[in-house]
Amino acid sequence: MQCSWKSMVLLALASIAIQYTAIRTFSAKPFSSLCSRGPGRDLAPNGPAVNCGVGALGGPGQEMLEGLDPGCEEPVTPSSSFSTPPYNASRRVHVLILATTRSGSSFVGQLFNQHPEVFYLFEPLYHVQSALLPRLAHSRNPAERRVMLGAARDLLRSLCHCHLNSLESYIRPHPANHSTDKLFRRGASKALCTPPVCEAPLGSTEQALVLGDEGECVKRCGPLNVSLAAEACRERRHLAIKTVRIPHVSDLKALVEDPRLNLKVVQLVRDPRGILASRIETFRDTYRLWRLWRATGRRPYNLDLGQINTVCEDFLSSVSAGLARPAWLRGRYLLLRYEDLAKSPLQRTRELFDFLGLSVEHGVVEWILNNTRGSSDLSNRQKYGTVRDSAANAESWRQKLSFDIVLYTQTVCQPLLDLLGYKTISHPGELRNLSYSLVEDRTFVPFL
Template structure:
């Protein structure tokens, strides 16, 4: 009898233990499923993800790994005013390490050896940009021609436009027969190892480039926990871009200048197709950014050059706020000085000018026929960015008619 009760007791205890283990396994399984299964993102009426407090915590967690460093990339195409906007960071002060078009070396070398594979190009651009943001100049060295010797080079493109590279300890005594002009003084060859050390002492780092083809290329950098990367995509009216390029690069745009004189553009020409492709690429990048994917949440800003020229101080404040960097008095003074003057002879690469006058200057230099073709191939892009189309030359040159609509997507 005692044996019978003992067996029953043992069975009851076993059942209790099994039930407890089952509950534990169930809870663990549920937690694992919750972690692995992606949660649907709430959508707004426009199809853009809404911003939830939980997402803010995610961004704060990501930023905590960056040690307070802010990294900014100005993404643009040629003649969109990127040099001017880049100066907003270049003039920030001693706590900023700003680089002007370092990817020129990469583009030039890859073109010379005819590398065209898209995935290969993307990987190279990612590696070099990551290295620069982390103050490692080694990935870029292999693209500088001739190759640096003992990390020394006199061939750094655009050095004169980077204050960080034109100050001590990076600005050393100039060597004989070595031309390496900085903004206000002559400097000797650039020591890239020393540049890396100097970069590490700066809290914030910014890069301006017109050589990254699409926003998607930057995803691995945005998701890199070592970086707190913010991307500013700068756009401009395609008609203004063409007018500026024709004036700045006359040899490259000789065909367009011929069409301007003839008053007729062959719409199926390769040059026109190339322009369409560039407009499409810029638009697709903006669509990615404006759709607010999780990896770009609060890390993307669409900026129109025309808005900067009309409201430079206000836009500068917005840019600094987006980047998470204090807007210094030094930067304010530079903007105030360089947006209200009109030098007698304006260098096309200069940033010293009356910004408001420059905004519409293209309307009086671009023939209507060329403007019409640009509107034809870049229409969807212009519509997205709020650039109004014109139907005749009279409207084109009428400064009282604004060609800029409000941009509600920013």
């Protein structure tokens, strides 16, 4: 059968297009990485995730199956309130915990800190803020905000590649010979308090001191060798960073879209009334006028209302953007309510780790059990403590705030409360009646 010259041209063009696509695909990602080393949890633009490894799901301490052919298989559904692709740790995952101060971010960060394959960093952007905007926690000036966010994004990108020396530029005084004793909250990271970073690590019976008394790590380990820390970062499969210094998830768009990073964002939210109550107790000087209002029933004329207004504005803007499910956040964004985690820590942690492609190791489960059954009084005495009765702590703010402060907060934060499923109260009896929860049962399904 003869073909016209037009048909021949069309066939030739189609052939060229197919070859070009294939060349681009295999030059960008070697064939071995497509399955045998498979990304596993990568999301195809127009299709479901495919697991190219044999992984374990759900339960604590489950290990990856060994001795089996890691051929591609269809994803299975874990037993949780939403479906996520199965666990596959064959590709490095970078996790950013996006939160605000006193929203439970230290607790969530420690979940990752207990994982033996995760390199965890506590608030590295603290140093960026301290160097660029030393007097402002969250600058509202557009020019200053651009400078801060630009530097923060550059540093986060470097940290994802384990280029920890980039952090040295912001540490004051500047590290000498890549050694410093000024890294903010070093003791909150196990990876920075154990070999190869620390030459005098804590004994197995003393590991709890890393969290209970962060200063113990610094005393035993001495100055931090940034080069050794970078080596430890490269040896771990995954990296997690906690920050309260990125106000909006859209500020991370360039990082999320970078295919080299495999960055996933966990946006942690909490009832703003609970955030305010915690800040009043924790930052006594900064929130002195709020305590005066609570004690006297009269709102001071010079009270900085922006201390709670800004929280609700930033949360509402960021959460609305995430829940709008833009294409660039597909498979990269999870909204987590602190109250849900506090009520069911094991279940929510399994769901969280499933979404991220991490196994729930025995050490993570053990830490949860040890840190969610403590006394609420103990957590109140420790500014950044994580040992508490988590379920009781979630709504303990109802015993701490006055009715008029709650009414004001509800008024300015009403759109956020509605969006996140937090109930309002209309009289003092509802406020103190802890048998009536102010947290609606609601599931925020990840965008997969």
